[in-house]
Amino acid sequence: MTKKRGLGKGLDALIPVVEPDLAGSLRQIPVNSVRPNPRQPRQLLDDARLEELASSIREHGVVQPIVVRPLPGGQYELIAGERRWRACLSLGEEFIPALVRDYDEVEAAAVTLIENIQREDLNPLEEAMAYRRLIDEFGMTQEELARKVGKSRSFIANTMRLLGLPDEVREMLGNGQITAGHARAVLSLEDADKQIAAAREVVAAGLNVRDTEELVRRYAGQDGDRQEKKGRRSGSGSVSHTNEEMESMEAMLGGALGTAVHIRSRRGGTGVIEICYESRAQLEEIISLLLR
Numbered sequence: 001m002t003k004k005r006g007l008g009k010g011l012d013a014l015i016p017v018v019e020p021d022l023a024g025s026l027r028q029i030p031v032n033s034v035r036p037n038p039r040q041p042r043q044l045l046d047d048a049r050l051e052e053l054a055s056s057i058r059e060h061g062v063v064q065p066i067v068v069r070p071l072p073g074g075q076y077e078l079i080a081g082e083r084r085w086r087a088c089l090s091l092g093e094e095f096i097p098a099l100v101r102d103y104d105e106v107e108a109a110a111v112t113l114i115e116n117i118q119r120e121d122l123n124p125l126e127e128a129m130a131y132r133r134l135i136d137e138f139g140m141t142q143e144e145l146a147r148k149v150g151k152s153r154s155f156i157a158n159t160m161r162l163l164g165l166p167d168e169v170r171e172m173l174g175n176g177q178i179t180a181g182h183a184r185a186v187l188s189l190e191d192a193d194k195q196i197a198a199a200r201e202v203v204a205a206g207l208n209v210r211d212t213e214e215l216v217r218r219y220a221g222q223d224g225d226r227q228e229k230k231g232r233r234s235g236s237g238s239v240s241h242t243n244e245e246m247e248s249m250e251a252m253l254g255g256a257l258g259t260a261v262h263i264r265s266r267r268g269g270t271g272v273i274e275i276c277y278e279s280r281a282q283l284e285e286i287i288s289l290l291l292r
Contacts, residue, residue: 025099025100025101026065026097026098026099026100027097027098027100028095028096028097028098029068029076029095029096029098029100030094030095031085031088031089031093031094031095031096032089033074033075033076034066034068034075034076034077034078034085034096034098035071035075035076035077035078036078036082037077037078037079037082037108037112039108039109039112039113040082040112040116049083050083050086050087050090053083053084053087054087054090054091057084057087057088057091057093058091062084062088062096062097064081064084065081065096065097065098065099066078066079066080066081066084066085066096066097066098066099067079067080067081067098067099067101067111068098068099068100068101069100069101069102069103069108070100070102076098076100077108079101079103079108079111079112079115080111080112080115084096106137106138109133109137109138110134110138113130113133113134114134114148114149116130117130117131117149123173123174123176124159124162124173124179124180124183125162125163125170125173125174126174127159128159128160128161128162128163129163131145131156131159131160132160132163132278134148135279135281136279139281140281141281141282141284141285142156142157142160142258142281142282142285143285153258153285154255154258156258157257157258157259157282158184158258159180160278161184161187161259161260161278162180162183162184162187163278164187164278165183165186165187165195166192166195166196168196168199169183169186169195169196169199172199172203177203178199178202178203179209181209181212182199182202182207182209182212183199185209185212185213185215185216186198186199186202186212186216187260188216188220188247188250188260189216189219189220190262194219197219198212198215198216198219201215202215217247220247246263246265249263250262250263253273253275256289257275257286257289257290258282258285258286259275259276259277259278259282259286260275260276261273261274261275261276262274262276
């Protein structure tokens with residue numbers, strides 16, 4: 001009897017290679033008996049890539065089986081392989097090779113999300129939402145999630161920060177007008193209106209990421225100049241830091257902690273360090289890092 005699988009450390013642990021003892025679960029199933037996955041994080045399909053895949057399937061057949069789980073009435077829910085299934089639909093194929101797995105709800109959702117993440121089928125915003133869902137629904141920490149999808153914890157944290165962008169900027173990111181690099185640069189601005197204004201300028205001028213970072217520094221400098229001048233007038237004898245130095249220190253701390261960090265200077269050389277977190281699990285991770 002097949003043992004129940006845990007979530008494992010990646011897609012291979014969830015969708016094993018077909019071996020002789022698993023051959024009984026590999027079968028040809030009717031294409032029209034498969035139902036789309038309601039947990040599919042990918043919101044857009046590339047029509048050109050789908051057509052290319054259909055041409056390949058027409059020539060060579062389906063090389064890699066899809067993964068499904070059984071439903072009542074002889075139906076199946078798609079877990080992995082949506083493009084292969086849709087390509088077969090478009091070709092009018094009657095059957096498709098499938099691995100049939102008795103996944104429960106948790107396993108099914110995890111496989112679907114991890115499969116998309118590891119195959120790089122998601123845009124940055126979809127990827128961020130997939131990470132958030134895995135953490136929220138399955139109680140994973142960022143460290144556990146990072147191990148499962150083969151990413152660093154700081155990458156997970158920085159990707160999830162994209163969910164904090166204003167809706168208009170998120171839409172630009174989702175439809176490919178800006179990249180994740182642009183979005184992360186814009187996200188360093190604290191004011192949502194400035195984030196939107198900066199993103200609009202990026203799109204209008206076709207700025208690259210480096211130019212965007214310079215643009216963001218100019219936007220941030222509009223607020224920082226007054227504070228910097230005030231610090232120079234304090235007469236306290238303390239050393240005042242430039243905006244660029246502050247941003248460098250924020251970036252260094254943020255990279256080490258895997259989250260956004262803001263440093264606010266006050267008179268007399270004092271100040272406040274603000275560390276952002278998005279969940280109780282992330283807070284505990286940050287505290288653990290600080291106490292090491």
